[in-house]
Amino acid sequence: MPLYLYAVTDADHPLPVEGATGIGASPAPLRAVRASRVAAVVSDAPAQLRAKRRDLLAHQKVLLMLGAAGAVIPLRFGTLAPDDGTVHRALADQESLFTDRLREVEDRVEFNVKALQDEDTAVREVLRDTPEARRLSALTRDGSGTHDDQVALGTVVAAGVQALQAEYARDIAHRLEPLAHRTAAGDPTGEVFLNLSLLIERGRADVFAASVDQVAQSLGHGLELRVTGPLPPYSFV
Known part of the structure; x- marks a missing residue:
C-alpha cells in the first residue's frame, strides 16, 4: 500500500505516539519504518491527496509532536512512497547523511x-x-x-x-x-x-x-x- 511520509528520525525516537494519526479524511495511524539507525514516520496514504488546510495542519501537527520528543528531519507535504521496502532501502542507502542531519538539528x-x-x-x-x-x-x-x-x-x-x-x-x-x-x-x-x-x-x-x-x-x-x-x-x- 502507498505510504505518506512525515519525517525522518532516529530509530529509537519515541514513536509512534499512542493514538496519533496522520492526514486524510479518515486518517490512518502513524507508524515507523526503521533501518538500523534511522526511521521514517509514515501512515497509509489517503486515496486522494490534496493540499487542503485540514491536511496541511495535520502534517504540521505530526511534525510538531515529533519535534517535541527529539531530533527530526521534516519532509515536505505530499511526500509519498509505494511501499515499506522502498522507504527502508532509501533509509539504508542514506543512513549516514540522515544521521549527520539529525545531529545538526538535535535540541534545536x-x-x-x-x-x-x-x-x-x-x-x-x-x-x-x-x-x-x-x-x-x-x-x-x-x-x-x-x-x-x-x-x-x-x-x-x-x-x-x-x-x-x-x-x-x-x-x-x-x-x-x-x-x-x-x-x-x-x-x-x-x-x-x-x-x-x-x-x-x-x-x-x-x-x-x-x-x-x-x-x-x-x-x-x-x-x-x-x-x-x-x-x-x-x-x-
Missing part, C-alpha cells in the same frame, strides 16, 4: 522572523532624507515638473526605499544572528523586506524571543517584526 528549533514596513512610511522616510527626492517631489507638487521629472521621482524613491530597507534588514539580522547556530534567508515578498529563519538552541528559545521583542521595540514607526516558532527545522535539513 527554528524561528522565522519577517520584517515589514508600511509602504507610505518608507516613502515618507525617503522623501525626508533624500535631497533629490525632495527636489523632484516639489516640482511634481507645484506643477512645474515634466513627465521625465515624475519618472525620475519614482525611480529615486524606489531605489531609496530598497536601500533603506536593505539597511534595516542588515541591522536586524546583525542583532539576531549571533543567537543562532545557523541562519537561512528567504525571499522578500510584498511589504516583507526581511525573511530570516534561525536555528536556535531549544534551551535558549525564551532568550531568543526576548531578544526579538527588544529589537522590535527599538524599530521606528511603520516597522514591524513577525515571529513564528518554535518550529521543526524546515529550513535546515
